[in-house]
Amino acid sequence: MDVLCFGKLISFISCLKRALSSRNSAFVITSLRFVSLTLRQTQNADSRRVVVGNIHAIYNPRKGEVKLGQIRLLLLKAQTLSEKWGNIPIIIAGDFNCTPQSPVYQFMSSSKLDVKFYDKGDLSGQRTCRRGQSGRVKEQLKKPYLLIDRLLDYGWTDEEFRTATGNSSGTIVYHPLKLRSSYASVKGSECTRDSCGEPLATTFHAKILGTVDYLWYTDGLVPTRVLDTLPLDVLTKTHGLPYENLGSDHLALATEFAFTQQMYASENLTG
Incomplete structure (x- = not known):
C-alpha cells in the first residue's frame, strides 16, 4: 500500500524542494499568488x-468575500x-484564516454556502474568536421579512457577491x-480537539488563540494518522508564538495518507 506523509506550510515547502530535485517524481505547478498546486507521484x-x-x-476578518473567492478559485x-x-x-x-465554527469552514465541508445569510465580516469567525474562545456562527435566518432587514444591514454589493461567488447575479x-x-x-484526545474534531488551537498570538489551519482530502485517500497539536494548557504557557523551539506563530500539522483500494481498482480499469 502506498502511503503519503503530508504536512502544512514548512513541511510542504521542504517536500516540494525534495521532489523537484528527484528524477522519479512528476510535478505540475500552478502559481496563483496566494496558493500553489502541485502534482505528486509516488516513487x-x-x-x-x-x-x-x-x-x-x-x-x-472584514474581507470574508475575498477569503471565499480565494478558496473557491483554489x-x-x-x-x-x-x-x-x-x-x-x-x-x-494551509492557513485558511477561519475557525471550525465559521461559515467559511462550512463552505469547505459542505461544498456550498449562501452568503446572503451572513455578514461578510463574520464569515471567517475571527472577529468573534478571542484568545481562548471558539467563534460562534450566527444562525441562518428563516423568515423572509427578517432576511430583507438583514440584507440591508449586511450591505453586500454586486462586486462583493462576484468576488465571493464568481458572479454578481x-x-x-x-x-x-x-x-x-x-x-x-x-480521532484525537479531548485535550487537543474541539467538538468538530479539529485541533483546539493551531495558532497563538496577540489577536487569537484558536484554529485556522486545516488539511483536507478527497475520495481515493484515507488518513491513517495525524500529528497531534499541543494541549491548550501547554500552549498558553508560551504566552504566544513564536517561542524558542517553535519558530512560527502556527503549529505544524501533518497527516499520513494511504490510497484506498477503490482508488487502485479505478486506476487499473482506466490504465
Whole structure:
C-alpha cells in the first residue's frame, strides 16, 4: 500500500524542494499568488498521483468575500488539474484564516454556502474568536421579512457577491469537491480537539488563540494518522508564538495518507 506523509506550510515547502530535485517524481505547478498546486507521484513502479494544494488566505476578518473567492478559485483549479490526470485524489492544506465554527469552514465541508445569510465580516469567525474562545456562527435566518432587514444591514454589493461567488447575479458560492478534514477524520484526545474534531488551537498570538489551519482530502485517500497539536494548557504557557523551539506563530500539522483500494481498482480499469 502506498502511503503519503503530508504536512502544512514548512513541511510542504521542504517536500516540494525534495521532489523537484528527484528524477522519479512528476510535478505540475500552478502559481496563483496566494496558493500553489502541485502534482505528486509516488516513487515506485506502481506509482500513484495526487494533487496537492496549499493556501494562505487573506487575514483581514472584514474581507470574508475575498477569503471565499480565494478558496473557491483554489478548489476549482485543483479539480481541473485532478480531472486532467484522470480524477486523481486531492489534498488541500494551509492557513485558511477561519475557525471550525465559521461559515467559511462550512463552505469547505459542505461544498456550498449562501452568503446572503451572513455578514461578510463574520464569515471567517475571527472577529468573534478571542484568545481562548471558539467563534460562534450566527444562525441562518428563516423568515423572509427578517432576511430583507438583514440584507440591508449586511450591505453586500454586486462586486462583493462576484468576488465571493464568481458572479454578481447569485448569492450562493459553490465548489466541486467532496472534502473531508484529516484531523476531524482521525480521532484525537479531548485535550487537543474541539467538538468538530479539529485541533483546539493551531495558532497563538496577540489577536487569537484558536484554529485556522486545516488539511483536507478527497475520495481515493484515507488518513491513517495525524500529528497531534499541543494541549491548550501547554500552549498558553508560551504566552504566544513564536517561542524558542517553535519558530512560527502556527503549529505544524501533518497527516499520513494511504490510497484506498477503490482508488487502485479505478486506476487499473482506466490504465
